């Protein structure tokens with residue numbers, strides 16, 4: 001394991017014109033993810049899962065392209081949220097429109113036959129449960145309350161929720177959002193980050209953004225700062241020797257957590273969801289070193305949670 005320690009003096013402010021919030025590119029977000037799955041699947045130990053994920057991403061893009069109008073926060077609600085620093089589409093209090101159920105049904109139909117048999121069985125049971133089962137699972141996944149849930153279907157439910165939230169966020173547009181009172185959570189939907197991204201090129205060059213695990217929005221956070229407890233003291237970077245160096249674990253000694261940090265400068269094709277999955281050995285190293293993962297991914301819920 002290669003470790004680098006960087007001192008807080010190296011923190012940079014947000015450059016003048018770089019946006020504080022980046023919303024996902026609606027036309028390409030999941031198509032890009034599909035491509036990344038296929039590229040990384042070659043000779044990868046998780047080849048089958050990555051190819052399954054490629055099919056899920058393809059279905060996500062198709063659903064997003066054809067998403068009908070859905071309820072959105074009105075101007076008054078947006079104004080109140082702006083004043084109070086509340087994410088307007090916060091998972092805790094946004095009342096979900098059942099339109100996402102159809103997204104999930106269609107997605108399951110498209111990928112069921114490519115799933116592992118145990119996952120296919122779970123998907124069948126979920127479909128049989130219909131809307132109430134979808135909602136119960138969404139509640140559990142969005143609040144981290146997994147007890148008693150059949151989580152083999154979680155990636156598909158998460159994928160449908162992602163389509164719904166990306167649809168809402170991009171329909172509203174960046175100007176609808178303001179900074180959140182809780183800077184370690186997404187200012188659009190209040191979800192935890194999946195990873196952080198250092199962008200390359202243009203006005204965002206070298207800037208670090210936290211990438212939302214649900215709506216894929218990215219919000220700025222200065223570098224060398226813990227995304228969990230906001231400490232700037234004992235931050236270190238750990239990578240796997242001999243790899244491209246594009247993805248490292250940023251650890252914090254204060255709260256003993258880590259978040260992956262992904263450099264688009266080193267690899268412009270990075271997709272946080274896929275690259276997170278493809279770098280599981282880094283999670284194992286961090287686990288052995290005594291650090292807890294503070295990020296969330298619908299596609300990587302730890303086995304002990306699944307068993308609960």
Ligand SMILES: [Zn+2]
Pocket residue numbers: 186187188189190191212213214215216217
């Ligand atoms: Zn979000």
Ligand SMILES: [Zn+2]
Pocket residue numbers: 226227228229230231252253254255256257
């Ligand atoms: Zn910390």
